[in-house]
Amino acid sequence: MSGELLRAEGIGKRFGGFVALEGITVSFAAGQLTSIIGPNGAGKSTFFNILSGALTPTSGKLHFRGRELNGLPQHRFVHQGISRSYQITNIFPDLSVHENVRVAAQALTVSYDIWRNRARLTELNARADAALDAVGLLGKRAELAKFLSHGQQRALEIAIALVSEPELLLLDEPTAGMGPEETKDMVALLERLADKRTVLLVEHKMKMVLGLSRRVVVLHHGRLLADGAPDEIRSNPEVRRVYLGQSEGYG
Amino acid sequence: MTSPSSGEAVAKSSPGGLGWLLEQRVLLSIAVLAVLPWLLPSQALAVNVLIYGVVVMGYNLLFGYTGLLSFGQAAFFGAGAYFTGIAIGRYGVPWFAAVPIAVGLSTCLAAAIGIVSTRTRGIYFSMVTLALAQLVYYVALQASSFTGGENGLRGFTVDRISLFGLQVNFLDPVNKYYVLMIFAALAMWFQSRILNSPFGAVIEAIRENEQRARACGYDVERSKLIVFMLSGAISSLGGCMLALHLSIVPLDILHYQTSGMIVMMVLLGGARSFFGPFVGAASFLILEDVISLWTPHWQIFVGAIFVLFVLFLPKGIWGTLLDVLGIGKARQ
Numbered sequence: 310m311s312g313e314l315l316r317a318e319g320i321g322k323r324f325g326g327f328v329a330l331e332g333i334t335v336s337f338a339a340g341q342l343t344s345i346i347g348p349n350g351a352g353k354s355t356f357f358n359i360l361s362g363a364l365t366p367t368s369g370k371l372h373f374r375g376r377e378l379n380g381l382p383q384h385r386f387v388h389q390g391i392s393r394s395y396q397i398t399n400i401f402p403d404l405s406v407h408e409n410v411r412v413a414a415q416a417l418t419v420s421y422d423i424w425r426n427r428a429r430l431t432e433l434n435a436r437a438d439a440a441l442d443a444v445g446l447l448g449k450r451a452e453l454a455k456f457l458s459h460g461q462q463r464a465l466e467i468a469i470a471l472v473s474e475p476e477l478l479l480l481d482e483p484t485a486g487m488g489p490e491e492t493k494d495m496v497a498l499l500e501r502l503a504d505k506r507t508v509l510l511v512e513h514k515m516k517m518v519l520g521l522s523r524r525v526v527v528l529h530h531g532r533l534l535a536d537g538a539p540d541e542i543r544s545n546p547e548v549r550r551v552y553l554g555q556s557e558g559y560g
Numbered sequence: 561m562t563s564p565s566s567g568e569a570v571a572k573s574s575p576g577g578l579g580w581l582l583e584q585r586v587l588l589s590i591a592v593l594a595v596l597p598w599l600l601p602s603q604a605l606a607v608n609v610l611i612y613g614v615v616v617m618g619y620n621l622l623f624g625y626t627g628l629l630s631f632g633q634a635a636f637f638g639a640g641a642y643f644t645g646i647a648i649g650r651y652g653v654p655w656f657a658a659v660p661i662a663v664g665l666s667t668c669l670a671a672a673i674g675i676v677s678t679r680t681r682g683i684y685f686s687m688v689t690l691a692l693a694q695l696v697y698y699v700a701l702q703a704s705s706f707t708g709g710e711n712g713l714r715g716f717t718v719d720r721i722s723l724f725g726l727q728v729n730f731l732d733p734v735n736k737y738y739v740l741m742i743f744a745a746l747a748m749w750f751q752s753r754i755l756n757s758p759f760g761a762v763i764e765a766i767r768e769n770e771q772r773a774r775a776c777g778y779d780v781e782r783s784k785l786i787v788f789m790l791s792g793a794i795s796s797l798g799g800c801m802l803a804l805h806l807s808i809v810p811l812d813i814l815h816y817q818t819s820g821m822i823v824m825m826v827l828l829g830g831a832r833s834f835f836g837p838f839v840g841a842a843s844f845l846i847l848e849d850v851i852s853l854w855t856p857h858w859q860i861f862v863g864a865i866f867v868l869f870v871l872f873l874p875k876g877i878w879g880t881l882l883d884v885l886g887i888g889k890a891r892q
Contacts, residue, residue, distance in 0.1 A: 384774050416777035422757055423753065425757055
């Protein structure tokens with residue numbers, strides 16, 4: 310295991326009187342796939358939104374590569390090396406598949422240039438196509454994103470996040486709403502991704518998570534319930550009680 | 561890997577063919593505008609199409625391409641006209657200097673309104689722009705020593721201008737049209753440049769999905785402010801043209817009805833299409849001319865036609881035409 314990439318220290322989040330997260334302290338090392346699981350309402354999405362800058366924590370601190378992220382606006386997170394995908398497909402529907410990824414690649418280099426011809430930024434094309442190739446969508450590059458199948462849109466979602474070459478890739482339920490065939494393709498894709506980079510995964514499909522991850526973090530009622538290798542999680546009685554028992558048979 | 565291609569607005573066909581010609585949207589638009597006075601029933605109408613076309617084109621950048629529905633574009637149209645008139649009439653600034661000064665000041669106004677309004681979203685954005693534009697209207701109404709108040713701004717007339725040493729009689733409608741067309745051409749070239757630029761890709765992304773654009777690493781708020789200012793600058797140039805054309809500035813052009821008219825024009829012609837604003841301005845003004853011949857209540861009919869367009873032709877006249885001809889995506 311290589312060095313620590315991201316450290317969350319006592320992260321808490323309140324919405325009015327509702328405590329969504331409390332005292333989450335966890336750190337993630339570079340170069341492995343970690344999954345965050347937990348029943349509905351456990352605070353997974355909130356935690357994810359905090360890690361990607363969409364929400365600011367009400368307490369606690371985030372350190373990424375030794376740098377504190379608190380107070381950084383969301384759009385700067387990608388520039389720091391943290392990129393995410395969304396649980397509900399979140400793409401640019403009326404742009405072509407290629408343009409979807411290309412515009413994401415452009416964000417890291419040039420935003421406010423109103424003068425140059427963007428067609429001249431040819432290195433963006435190559436980067437976009439490489440990201441599309443990585444998720445197996447290169448053949449669809451000219452199609453409008455809204456005409457892709459659900460599974461392909463999920464893959465595009467990942468390509469958009471991937472093209473920034475993030476050091477930390479946050480994936481929010483990449484197999485949400487997918488059938489078994491599409492899920493199989495996605496798992497293969499996740500395995501390929503986890504080979505090369507640090508991935509944090511929120512996922513509901515338990516079998517898949519335990520098979521894929523090197524480490525699993527379990528949230529429950531906004532608190533950290535367990536943290537360990539898949540085998541430890543599987544045999545942890547607390548986890549079995551709140552979560553696994555209900556879905557182990559078929560999940 | 562396939563050969564790298566470009567963003568949406570970029571040539572995909574080989575140079576020399578019909579496709580290449582269709583890519584030259586600025587040249588094509590200028591060519592159409594050059595013969596416009598002979599296509600339309602009157603030259604006065606042609607000048608108005610030119611002026612409103614530029615105003616609506618600026619608005620199209622904000623509404624069509626970025627997806628921000630402002631109800632206050634009249635503020636910049638009016639500001640361009642008033643600043644031009646005041647600069648010429650009150651401070652004796654030559655006309656060719658008055659225009660860039662007026663555009664500059666209007667862009668500052670757009671920055672001020674934009675800083676407040678682009679922090680809001682959806683219907684709130686529309687309402688804030690409407691309210692702030694009305695504020696500009698009342699300032700113009702009250703500051704009558706500067707603006708002429710209700711009577712409009714008078715007392716500046718550009719009758720004779722020298723273009724590169726050539727004396728041109730600006731009262732001649734044909735001369736006037738072609739001088740103003742230079743401004744329109746500049747505006748079109750500028751707008752086309754913006755749309756083809758990397759920033760053009762950013763505003764597309766914001767229109768398509770603001771949340772994702774932010775997650776991709778774009779400062780959405782700042783980008784919206786910039787596009788608001790660019791849009792105001794282009795629309796204000798239309799105001800400058802109006803002031804030069806009429807030699808008066810009617811207070812009405814700051815009224816919210818003007819903002820509404822701009823919205824109608826862009827939807828009639830085709831939001832998100834390059835030449836649509838001119839088509840929209842022409843259709844609106846022709847409808848107004850024709851229907852007001854036989855009834856003073858022409859607005860009822862124009863309104864009905866507008867509703868039909870929103871329901872059945874959401875891409876407007878020009879956008880639909882391009883779709884039918886199959887060149888919609890390539891050129892818009």
